[in-house]
Amino acid sequence: MQITMTVNGVSHTRDVEARLLLIHFLRDELRLTGSHWGCDTSNCGACVVWLDETPVKSCTVLAAMADGRRVRTVEDLARGGRLDPVQQGFAECHGLQCGFCTPGMMMTARWLLDHHPDPSVAEIREALSGQLCRCTGYENIVRSVRWASEHEAAQPAGGDGGTGRQAGER
Amino acid sequence: MRQNVLRPGLLVDINDLPLNRVEDLPEGGLRIGALARMSDVAQAAGVVQRFPVISQALLLGASAQLRNMASMGGNLCQRVRCSYFRDATSPCNKRDPGSGCAALDGFNRGHAILGTSDKCIATHPSDVAVALVAMDAVVHTRGPADDRAIPIEEFFLLPGDTPEREHPLEHGELIVAIEVPATPTARLSIYLKFRDRESYEFALVSVAAAVRIQDGAIADVRLALGGVGTKPWRARRAEASLVGKLAGEASFAEAAGQELAAAKPRPLNAFKVELAQRAIIRALMTLTNGDTR
Ligand SMILES: Cc1cc2nc3c(=O)[nH]c(=O)nc-3n(C[C@H](O)[C@H](O)[C@H](O)COP(=O)(O)OP(=O)(O)OC[C@H]3O[C@@H](n4cnc5c(N)ncnc54)[C@H](O)[C@@H]3O)c2cc1C
Ligand code: SF4
Ligand code: FES
Ligand code: FES
Numbered sequence: 172m173q174i175t176m177t178v179n180g181v182s183h184t185r186d187v188e189a190r191l192l193l194i195h196f197l198r199d200e201l202r203l204t205g206s207h208w209g210c211d212t213s214n215c216g217a218c219v220v221w222l223d224e225t226p227v228k229s230c231t232v233l234a235a236m237a238d239g240r241r242v243r244t245v246e247d248l249a250r251g252g253r254l255d256p257v258q259q260g261f262a263e264c265h266g267l268q269c270g271f272c273t274p275g276m277m278m279t280a281r282w283l284l285d286h287h288p289d290p291s292v293a294e295i296r297e298a299l300s301g302q303l304c305r306c307t308g309y310e311n312i313v314r315s316v317r318w319a320s321e322h323e324a325a326q327p328a329g330g331d332g333g334t335g336r337q338a339g340e341r
Numbered sequence: 342m343r344q345n346v347l348r349p350g351l352l353v354d355i356n357d358l359p360l361n362r363v364e365d366l367p368e369g370g371l372r373i374g375a376l377a378r379m380s381d382v383a384q385a386a387g388v389v390q391r392f393p394v395i396s397q398a399l400l401l402g403a404s405a406q407l408r409n410m411a412s413m414g415g416n417l418c419q420r421v422r423c424s425y426f427r428d429a430t431s432p433c434n435k436r437d438p439g440s441g442c443a444a445l446d447g448f449n450r451g452h453a454i455l456g457t458s459d460k461c462i463a464t465h466p467s468d469v470a471v472a473l474v475a476m477d478a479v480v481h482t483r484g485p486a487d488d489r490a491i492p493i494e495e496f497f498l499l500p501g502d503t504p505e506r507e508h509p510l511e512h513g514e515l516i517v518a519i520e521v522p523a524t525p526t527a528r529l530s531i532y533l534k535f536r537d538r539e540s541y542e543f544a545l546v547s548v549a550a551a552v553r554i555q556d557g558a559i560a561d562v563r564l565a566l567g568g569v570g571t572k573p574w575r576a577r578r579a580e581a582s583l584v585g586k587l588a589g590e591a592s593f594a595e596a597a598g599q600e601l602a603a604a605k606p607r608p609l610n611a612f613k614v615e616l617a618q619r620a621i622i623r624a625l626m627t628l629t630n631g632d633t634r
Contacts, residue, residue: 190352227409296539301407
């Protein structure tokens with residue numbers, strides 16, 4: 172079946188099998204391999220992307236269900252050669268080791284900060300709790316998100332990770 | 342499906358059907374579309390204000406990224422989390438009727454203590470179903486022949502000799518909506534969930550509770566349990582024991598004991614008997630301000 176969706180501001184039309192999951196569409200069809208596929212049980216959260224404005228596990232969405240909708244992946248975080256503050260936070264605070272869980276963590280963290288610019292540690296933990304990390308013990312991930320929050324508060328202009336800009340504008 | 346547990350011949354995507362609304366009914370009830378997302382229902386003003394127990398149960402289930410996609414109809418119909426059911430190589434009467442139940446003498450720490458049979462002891466995993474059972478919700482369905490309104494307690498079937506049958510839906514029959522009747526009791530309601538970690542885990546025990554006190558005595562009470570029953574468990578014995586009593590730890594403990602008297606624990610999940618009793622007491626104490634923790 173033919174589907175069209177806007178991924179990171181670019182419209183893509185493809186002929187896909189009806190059973191294809193969004194995560195595989197992104198990785199195998201569009202070669203956007205930033206989003207990871209980590210499990211068969213919708214547990215791990217490595218595949219989290221935004222569907223329209225909302226973080227979802229892209230392994231719980233058929234590609235066909237995203238027909239006509241907008242998808243945002245980790246590849247869209249850095250813009251104009253500048254890392255998103257969430258990405259900077261992960262770099263500054265050692266928020267990743269192997270990096271497998273990182274794209275999903277960052278997409279949820281970006282959404283959290285867009286809606287709750289100053290989240291408490293408990294709020295960060297609850298928001299990220301659908302995502303599993305085998306390496307860090309979460310402590311540094313939480314610190315990374317706090318780093319991004321504080322950095323954005325100090326420099327509001329540079330802290331616009333997405334809501335103020337049209338998707339796709341670079 | 343991805344683990345070869347189920348192999349449907351045909352899949353139909355129903356997500357484009359116009360069934361995603363959450364409506365306030367004129368008399369104060371709710372009509373929740375079967376395709377309403379868990380996250381939208383949890384935030385709907387009418388749910389938060391008039392049925393806090395439903396909102397809380399939703400927010401304590403799964404995780405935000407899942408709730409943003411998962412539908413109310415799908416949540417009620419989700420399959421059990423029993424690891425033997427999901428491991429396509431173990432005997433399991435639910436998956437392969439007649440093959441046996443690996444959980445009976447297996448690792449059954451998470452399994453049910455109420456409503457079990459010698460064919461299946463898996464717990465129903467849903468949180469929001471527990472709240473809906475406490476609130477006397479009605480499941481509205483549409484089939485090829487007719488529309489039905491099924492009281493939610495009858496929607497979930499006990500395993501008995503046919504654990505493969507979990508609900509009365511016929512082939513081709515869809516849930517279209519869940520209606521929750523108005524009740525003043527719901528305003529003072531709570532959902533407590535006890536689990537192995539603080540978030541993103543199924544319940545070992547959960548309690549949906551609502552209570553209305555008049556002149557110090559319990560005029561109306563609703564209690565349902567999750568994590569302990571083969572279906573979302575309405576605690577009718579406990580309710581009957583409470584009506585007319587003075588609110589307080591003694592009457593709560595007495596009621597909890599009566600409900601759990603019917604429990605059939607197995608060695609690994611015997612702890613759930615006491616945990617469930619304490620959970621009932623804590624929920625009722627919290628609601629009646631006897632104790633907030
Ligand atoms: C890792 C993980 C953790 C979870 N933790 C919890 C938890 O703690 N608490 C909790 O309550 N839930 C939990 N869930 C379940 C989750 O909340 C969803 O309810 C569940 O995944 C089903 O959602 P869905 O809408 O995608 O349904 P689907 O997977 O699309 O459907 C599930 C079943 O229902 C049928 N169905 C769907 N809609 C209808 C309809 N309208 N009429 C008739 N049949 C229908 C489908 O055919 C299918 O058989 C968890 C899920 C995962 C993956
Ligand atoms: S408890 Fe039920 S679902 Fe689990 S193995 Fe036994 S029959 Fe299967
Ligand atoms: S791939 Fe593991 S949650 Fe989607
Ligand atoms: S950094 Fe390795 S899984 Fe999170």
